[in-house]
Amino acid sequence: MISEAMAGLGRKRSTIREIFEYGNERAKLVGRENIFDFSLGNPSVAPPDCVTDEINGFVAGEKPEVLHGYTSAVGLEWVRQAMADSLNSRYGTALRKEKFYRTVGAAASICITLKALSCPGDEFIVPAPYFPEYLCWIENTANAKCVLIPADPDDFQINFAETEKRITANTKAVIINSPNNPSGAVYSEETIVKLSELLNKASKKYGHPIYLISDEPYREIVFDGFDRPFVTKYYRNTIVCYSFSKSLSLPGERIGYVLVPDEVTDHDDVFAAVCGAGRILGYVNAPSLFQRVAGKCADKTADISIYNKNRDILYEGLTAAGYSCVKPRGAFYMFPRALEADEYAFCEKAKKYDLLLVPGTDFGCPGHVRIAYCVPTEKIERALPLFEKLAVEYGVK
Amino acid sequence: MISEAMAGLGRKRSTIREIFEYGNERAKLVGRENIFDFSLGNPSVAPPDCVTDEINGFVAGEKPEVLHGYTSAVGLEWVRQAMADSLNSRYGTALRKEKFYRTVGAAASICITLKALSCPGDEFIVPAPYFPEYLCWIENTANAKCVLIPADPDDFQINFAETEKRITANTKAVIINSPNNPSGAVYSEETIVKLSELLNKASKKYGHPIYLISDEPYREIVFDGFDRPFVTKYYRNTIVCYSFSKSLSLPGERIGYVLVPDEVTDHDDVFAAVCGAGRILGYVNAPSLFQRVAGKCADKTADISIYNKNRDILYEGLTAAGYSCVKPRGAFYMFPRALEADEYAFCEKAKKYDLLLVPGTDFGCPGHVRIAYCVPTEKIERALPLFEKLAVEYGVK
Numbered sequence: 001m002i003s004e005a006m007a008g009l010g011r012k013r014s015t016i017r018e019i020f021e022y023g024n025e026r027a028k029l030v031g032r033e034n035i036f037d038f039s040l041g042n043p044s045v046a047p048p049d050c051v052t053d054e055i056n057g058f059v060a061g062e063k064p065e066v067l068h069g070y071t072s073a074v075g076l077e078w079v080r081q082a083m084a085d086s087l088n089s090r091y092g093t094a095l096r097k098e099k100f101y102r103t104v105g106a107a108a109s110i111c112i113t114l115k116a117l118s119c120p121g122d123e124f125i126v127p128a129p130y131f132p133e134y135l136c137w138i139e140n141t142a143n144a145k146c147v148l149i150p151a152d153p154d155d156f157q158i159n160f161a162e163t164e165k166r167i168t169a170n171t172k173a174v175i176i177n178s179p180n181n182p183s184g185a186v187y188s189e190e191t192i193v194k195l196s197e198l199l200n201k202a203s204k205k206y207g208h209p210i211y212l213i214s215d216e217p218y219r220e221i222v223f224d225g226f227d228r229p230f231v232t233k234y235y236r237n238t239i240v241c242y243s244f245s246k247s248l249s250l251p252g253e254r255i256g257y258v259l260v261p262d263e264v265t266d267h268d269d270v271f272a273a274v275c276g277a278g279r280i281l282g283y284v285n286a287p288s289l290f291q292r293v294a295g296k297c298a299d300k301t302a303d304i305s306i307y308n309k310n311r312d313i314l315y316e317g318l319t320a321a322g323y324s325c326v327k328p329r330g331a332f333y334m335f336p337r338a339l340e341a342d343e344y345a346f347c348e349k350a351k352k353y354d355l356l357l358v359p360g361t362d363f364g365c366p367g368h369v370r371i372a373y374c375v376p377t378e379k380i381e382r383a384l385p386l387f388e389k390l391a392v393e394y395g396v397k
Numbered sequence: 398m399i400s401e402a403m404a405g406l407g408r409k410r411s412t413i414r415e416i417f418e419y420g421n422e423r424a425k426l427v428g429r430e431n432i433f434d435f436s437l438g439n440p441s442v443a444p445p446d447c448v449t450d451e452i453n454g455f456v457a458g459e460k461p462e463v464l465h466g467y468t469s470a471v472g473l474e475w476v477r478q479a480m481a482d483s484l485n486s487r488y489g490t491a492l493r494k495e496k497f498y499r500t501v502g503a504a505a506s507i508c509i510t511l512k513a514l515s516c517p518g519d520e521f522i523v524p525a526p527y528f529p530e531y532l533c534w535i536e537n538t539a540n541a542k543c544v545l546i547p548a549d550p551d552d553f554q555i556n557f558a559e560t561e562k563r564i565t566a567n568t569k570a571v572i573i574n575s576p577n578n579p580s581g582a583v584y585s586e587e588t589i590v591k592l593s594e595l596l597n598k599a600s601k602k603y604g605h606p607i608y609l610i611s612d613e614p615y616r617e618i619v620f621d622g623f624d625r626p627f628v629t630k631y632y633r634n635t636i637v638c639y640s641f642s643k644s645l646s647l648p649g650e651r652i653g654y655v656l657v658p659d660e661v662t663d664h665d666d667v668f669a670a671v672c673g674a675g676r677i678l679g680y681v682n683a684p685s686l687f688q689r690v691a692g693k694c695a696d697k698t699a700d701i702s703i704y705n706k707n708r709d710i711l712y713e714g715l716t717a718a719g720y721s722c723v724k725p726r727g728a729f730y731m732f733p734r735a736l737e738a739d740e741y742a743f744c745e746k747a748k749k750y751d752l753l754l755v756p757g758t759d760f761g762c763p764g765h766v767r768i769a770y771c772v773p774t775e776k777i778e779r780a781l782p783l784f785e786k787l788a789v790e791y792g793v794k
Contacts, residue, residue: 001569001605002663002670006513010672046462059452064444068647070437104501104651104680111679116403133676140677172398208398250465252685254501266399273399276406279530280537281678282508283501287687288649 075102079295106243116273118142128364156185184328317384322396472499476692503640513670515539525761553582581725714781719793
């Protein structure tokens, strides 16, 4: 006599959580230092000093009943201005503070956006590889249909041929995530331009805008000076879902935003719907202390060079050992091919070496495994000989 | 082509917010000190010192990437234990940490609980006076029917005759809020026992449990040594929705919990549904720093004696001036009768004296007005002569 759907969703343990807990049990037997847990996307790099400095500054300088008091639902005005200023100075945009809605992290940003946009019969397109919760949220939060696009495993850009086939009159939006979890791919300018053309054509054909939901919590984590295109500049009907979880290494504090630029068709209505969706999902305001901290630190990041170093060491080591892998350009994930078609079997074999990897099927890419390399660098260095032994076991090289 | 329902909910400004903004405009003309804004339920009393001390302690003593990292969805284990210990020591209960699900404040607690319980065709019963957002959440978050019970304006306990009439085979739960916003009433033991009997009888009659959702953010704010009954001890199918917003004066930080005691029918399923509902409403974990702060401060409160003093001064003054009012026993609201049947007209007249009050219709009680007295005491003292002039204008006394 309760919601069986909700109980089902609550009972189901995620693959990642199961691996993590397996690791905890193994750690009791062999020691934590001998477990190579690459399952979790929890930033290993400390937040930048400004985070601690700003917490201390606000706690010392502001009346506590003001500091910890309600803010307006959309967020503090100066913080929204700081969000706009930060993006405008980095991307040459002309975004206005009025179109920022502060949220309790990226999951909230996406759920609110889906709920704001969704009408009965709608379809949302998700190119693989994707963050697994998208499916749950599209189906259960938005009560909409999830349309998956198979990956292009050569480079993990978008598989346009398959995308074009799956756009229909019911397509409400496409969700992209670049830099990508789990592949580490960053969509090139060419990809974004092509996607924009495709969506413009389809919007015209079906007589209504197809929105692009750009989920970009890894936006700042890009390597080799690669110039990640800022999506709103390429496609007008882009809604940005952001979180400071990864850039400032504070995923537990739940702080992000939804941005509805003025270029978006009916942007005032869309923004109103974002506010309405936030209300009915139970959000009152984003946490007040961390709204302020994020406002002050919007231009800062944790020391991303550590992820870059980790990527270099891991990528060199794995390819030298005979693994096949698209070189990540951002985020802190690598997504090599498993050494047999059944990546679950491969993950089980890896466990013998206490290498904990996540099967790619959950991300829409069977045959691959996700390695979250947001771990201390020495862990990667000590893991490489084990990856090599595993490759030898498979007769690679 | 977006959700018109969401846009409508986002566009509608709340009465309270409109009054608040009117006050800001007036303040520019006549000075902030001359505006008597009793519209907002934002705690005016500073958080207890432990809040600031614990923030400083955690920031100084914990690695920042751990302090601000993800926690499990249900919350940190030691914090859940602290929640259980605090209630068990105060109420002689035997609650277990496993049945606490940490949330992003009371609104999240209620939305999650409604979503967890709701099945198609369900009805949720809400006795007036009530917190207005209940209606929005029942209809839009739970997609259920909201059944309102008229108030008993003699004491603002529950109107049982009307409640009994409205329970049907579709009744899923009753939502109560004691101490009550907007009346300040605290349900007596007699009320809770009577409600429990009524719900037990109805549960038996219809062959399924009727849940009691106890929304208790004002639980600790009770005056005159009144012994507020802890509801789970009286009715087994009680689910507690709590927030630290009012007891610790930190509403902006969004920290609370849902508690599903072991006595609840199918408590494991209900708890799983709570977890599932949290997931699809976009919650990942409650803010990590303030989980810890609340864990350490669970037995503390802000200086509630200030609200008691405010209540005494306001109640004495209003009744002496000829107003009719049920004496509040808790929270920080008073809910007198307006001096004419149309309380909107009354509120307009009050505005001439810069007394900003909230019409009772939104709370399900036409003819009353809400006074939020969580303001500096001197504001109340200076407001009383104005309330008196207003009464004289109406020819009272």
